[in-house]
Amino acid sequence: MKKILWIILAAALYSCEPGNMTTIIHPDGSCERVLVAKATDAFIKGDSTSNPFPVSIDKNWKVQWQYNGDEQFSEWPLSNWIRQPQDSAKEIKVYATRKFTSASEMAKNFRFNTKSKWNDLIPRPVFEKKFRWFYTYYSYSEAYPRLPIKFPLPIENYMRKEEADYWLTGTPVFDKGISGMDLYEKLDNIKDKFETWASANAWELQYAAVLRNLDQFPGNPGAEKMVQEKDSIYKSVSNESKEDYKVKNIGEVLNRWFSTTAFNPLLNEQSAISREVNNPAEMEKLNDYTSTFFKYRLVMPGQLLTANGMIEQDTISWNLDATKMLNSDYTLTATSRKMNIWAVFVSGIIVILALVLLFRKRS
Template identity: 25%
Template sequence: MKTVKHWIVIIGVICLFSSCQERNILTETVVHPDGSLDRVITLEDFSKSAINRNRFGISPKSGWEIELDSIKSKNDSSKLGKKKKLVIRFRKHFSSAQESNEELNTSVDTLFTIKSTFEKRFRWFYTYLYYSDTYGAIDRFKYVSQEDYFTQEDYAFIDRLPAEGKEISKADKLFDEYLHDKIGDEYAVHGIFEEQYHILTSLMESYKLESRWFDTLSKHKESLLDLAKMDDVDDDIVLIVADRLGIPLPYPQAKKDYELLNKDYERRINFMTGFISFTHSTNMPWQVIRTNADSVSGSNLFWRPPVIKYMLKDYEMYAESRKINYWAVAVSILVVMLTIFLIVKKGRRV
């Protein structure tokens, strides 16, 4: 069992600075005028186990086609090129955004979600398509509220951050460091502690301890938070807390029950701490007139958001395209010509 302090280090370093890692995920979507989608999700430098177990919950069992490939690692400077990265590509066609959402926008805490939106609007001379993919926030803490730690200014700063690897001003760098510290030293610390505190109270309830023990625990909550921040805590923090307060848990059974209660928390923490570099692309069928993409090449749009973009809140990547309705133009010209003809003809009669 890893200590609370260890998890804090993982969240602060891996989640927020994961772009330094080599493992990558590429999500690609081709949008068709009828609303159908062709998706490709590529995992680089993953083990073969990711074919059936990955953060998207996709696999050949759910109809995804699989391609395996390997490429030389960028960090491998050897001339022999023996070090290879496994590349896994998942392909699937969806008849609609709704069908895609049924699979990729789940309510499972340990799966990464992508919510798609497709809208088609007719405006006489033009037909417009609006499409978006939204990454669901990876924050999986259940017992702390972001509103207690982050301001609208914090969220506005996250919104205006550029793509991964882009330079930011010195002032923004200072604010970025401040925000990272707030996430790691305040929000993550309290989030982890509240998770463990909840597990302890659940454990106490399962043994039907007297209410006075719950009062004792609540009374010492702040001091216990200080204990959780210590670097020299080497055992399970929940059991250490119970022992220090003299809470009568029946050992060794209590340790086994604690491990069972802790499994859900560990799965969510593992989900939060394993995120890596994302590149997202969307191919629109017509001319793009509006988007928040980091780069555009014709009708191909690309995003490379830093993890913090979708760590605390959902991150929407959208595009709008349009095509001219030539039949509408032709009809309009005919109507104008007919109107002019009738006016001229009437004028001659007069």
């Protein structure tokens, strides 16, 4: 099991950056969390500012690393460590492992550090164990909260909840019995709805930033007129190409619509007002969240039964990214079971004794 785990974690290192995280659930309910990263020489020497992990590494974390081969080293930090010149191009793999007595302890103590873009997202792991004589059943879930971003226009105004959930998370599955051609058409329709929603929100945020700063545009047509014209302006540019769903050259658009030069300050992309309008705080916050994602793996005890991730042998994996938390909490779930060998033996003995007693009575 331990050798297989190291193979899984080593393979994880070469999946998409920036993070790889594995949770191992043991039959007694205890668990481990393992993070994998690429490190610099400075981190191996103990420089905390070079920490490659999204958590703070303290005495509760065990750090192991690989360099120039498959051997794992547990000595860390090594303040006098020097990389051999012939190995200057080789990467250092580091593994940070923390053991928890229970999922509830992990829920209380696992936090992303302040350097992580997810520092205000707190996962909620839950583990349950149920005894059923021949089998013990295990269930694990880990919920990630909905992103704390309030959009002006709710997504439900543009698409049904099940459509939004499927587009963002892949569930609920509604493609059973649908041909590939029909599914393509359905997904294309959902994609159009999602992009319409995203673009409309970007416009609302951009326009709100302009209205907040009207005093910086001398000769502007006035807030009342601008509010009246907002939807008409957007309709006129809604089919134009956009950058990250945002209207490009909004200064030119407003100047043209209102036949003015009042919005010339927006033509300078490097000006403070241009950055505020073209990069609304909510959009920037969303970009921060989506810049971080994890290849998340879960190892359960016994035989896997169900999971809402991709199953390969005894491991489930998810591409854990912030878009899945855009419209609601996102929960990873898995169930497994393990045969109680002792229960089989006890049942066998009981059956044998019953047969012996029955035979004696008949004799």
